[in-house]
Amino acid sequence: MSLELDRRLADVGTRFRIFPQPRFLQKADGSGPLFAEPEQVIVSVEPAAMRPGPGDDRMFVIDAIGKMPYNNFFRPPYRGAARPPVQPGGDGHFDHLDPASREFSAATMYATVRRVLDIWEDYFGRTIQWHFESDFDRLELIPLIEWNNAQSGYGFLEFGFGRSPNGTTDHTRPFCENFDVLAHELGHSIIFAEVGVPASPLDEGIDYGGMHESAGDLVAIVASLHFHSVVDHLLEATKGNLLTVNGLDRVGELSDSREIRVALNPLRMSDVGDEPHDRSLPLTGAVFDTMVEVFQHDLVAKKLITDDLRVRSTNLPGSVHDLTEIQAQFTSSYTGNEAAFKESLLRARDYLGRLLAVTWSDISPDFLTYHGMLRAILRADREITGGDNAQIIRECFAWREIAPVPTSMLLRPRTLTSCGLAAAERAPAPHGRGHAIPSPRSDGSALPAGRS
Numbered sequence: 001m002s003l004e005l006d007r008r009l010a011d012v013g014t015r016f017r018i019f020p021q022p023r024f025l026q027k028a029d030g031s032g033p034l035f036a037e038p039e040q041v042i043v044s045v046e047p048a049a050m051r052p053g054p055g056d057d058r059m060f061v062i063d064a065i066g067k068m069p070y071n072n073f074f075r076p077p078y079r080g081a082a083r084p085p086v087q088p089g090g091d092g093h094f095d096h097l098d099p100a101s102r103e104f105s106a107a108t109m110y111a112t113v114r115r116v117l118d119i120w121e122d123y124f125g126r127t128i129q130w131h132f133e134s135d136f137d138r139l140e141l142i143p144l145i146e147w148n149n150a151q152s153g154y155g156f157l158e159f160g161f162g163r164s165p166n167g168t169t170d171h172t173r174p175f176c177e178n179f180d181v182l183a184h185e186l187g188h189s190i191i192f193a194e195v196g197v198p199a200s201p202l203d204e205g206i207d208y209g210g211m212h213e214s215a216g217d218l219v220a221i222v223a224s225l226h227f228h229s230v231v232d233h234l235l236e237a238t239k240g241n242l243l244t245v246n247g248l249d250r251v252g253e254l255s256d257s258r259e260i261r262v263a264l265n266p267l268r269m270s271d272v273g274d275e276p277h278d279r280s281l282p283l284t285g286a287v288f289d290t291m292v293e294v295f296q297h298d299l300v301a302k303k304l305i306t307d308d309l310r311v312r313s314t315n316l317p318g319s320v321h322d323l324t325e326i327q328a329q330f331t332s333s334y335t336g337n338e339a340a341f342k343e344s345l346l347r348a349r350d351y352l353g354r355l356l357a358v359t360w361s362d363i364s365p366d367f368l369t370y371h372g373m374l375r376a377i378l379r380a381d382r383e384i385t386g387g388d389n390a391q392i393i394r395e396c397f398a399w400r401e402i403a404p405v406p407t408s409m410l411l412r413p414r415t416l417t418s419c420g421l422a423a424a425e426r427a428p429a430p431h432g433r434g435h436a437i438p439s440p441r442s443d444g445s446a447l448p449a450g451r452s
């Protein structure tokens with residue numbers, strides 16, 4: 001979401017507080033939680049338009065009592081017993097709730113999903129209509145059922161609690177407060193709504209499955225880069241050196257965050273198989289690398305780093321000494337220029353969000369391949385920037401080994417012979433106009449190219 005829209009929403013939307021990352025993530029020195037305080041977020045819905053739950057015209061929370069998880073025979077809408085809806089404060093906002101209360105967890109679930117939807121609808125430039133609109137108009141959000149699992153399904157998200165090491169339900173870890181998990185699940189809904197599903201039973205959907213998981217992670221990563229605390233922490237820990245391979249050791253405590261681990265993964269296609277989560281990693285890495293390269297090009301344009309440093313801090317293998325030297329140069333460039341680095345990163349984030357929205361609007365789910373995704377991303381870049389970032393995209397995807405499969409017809413050379421055109425050179429079109437019909441030699445063979 002653009003900074004301008006974010007500022008506009010601050011004047012009209014409804015205030016909530018949510019934790020950018022789970023409360024159980026600890027500082028490396030053990031001195032306490034990494035994100036001790038919830039951060040204010042403002043959803044696009046005005047206080048006057050809020051409905052009980054909290055809810056609005058797109059989604060609502062229902063805090064079910066004694067509910068079993070949904071299954072194939074038990075589906076929304078939920079009609080059983082429920083706790084009373086969470087009430088706003090006297091000013092119509094929800095930022096008064098005590099983080100230790102059940103109401104806080106319920107409101108967090110609404111605010112997280114609503115905020116992520118706001119962010120992505122801005123990148124799409126329109127309303128994202130639910131894929132279940134033929135049955136329901138609103139997404140049902142069930143925050144705290146007695147279950148050590150969570151699921152998203154047709155018309156609902158329902159969340160329980162994490163497990164303790166001995167396998168019992170850990171009530172201190174409600175999944176509904178995990179921003180990354182909720183955002184990832186909403187990402188799947190966005191893909192169902194905007195891309196759809198393969199139509200043919202002959203379509204194994206291997207790259208489709210990887211694309212889906214990658215999209216869930218990218219939706220979450222881009223959304224989490226809307227928390228000032230996350231962006232500040234990321235930049236402070238890395239001094240702007242976000243090159244992804246071996247990047248995890250530079251992000252410090254944030255490396256405990258699943259989405260950060262996913263974004264900074266070093267895997268290529270030859271490292272992964274067909275399992276969708278594994279297969280998603282090179283694609284997610286290629287897309288995140290693209291954002292990092294766009295960020296670094298912007299730093300060069302602003303003369304905040306040298307082009308030489310940008311070139312050396314790519315994904316190419318470097319010695320340990322190089323990495324230390326590169327980090328030292330980033331640290332000296334970043335120091336004193338923190339705000340400018342942050343502005344560049346947020347611009348790169350918004351480019352990436354828009355790039356993905358245009359791409360997902362464009363691709364077909366049928367027989368989808370990563371190479372087809374790459375071409376859709378290049379088309380999206382042409383639409384957004386006129387193709388400015390095409391070479392960055394090519395290089396980031398090539399490093400991940402995302403290319404036409406070796407058996408692709410795209411890679412098969414066609415000779416004049418195979419096109420039946422070899423004889424054309426002997427029979428130029430009359431008056432120099434095109435479309436001469438080749439006249440094959442009597443023995444059926446064609447002349448080699450370049451001879452007549």
Ligand SMILES: [Zn+2]
Binds near residue numbers: 212213216
């Ligand atoms: Zn997933």
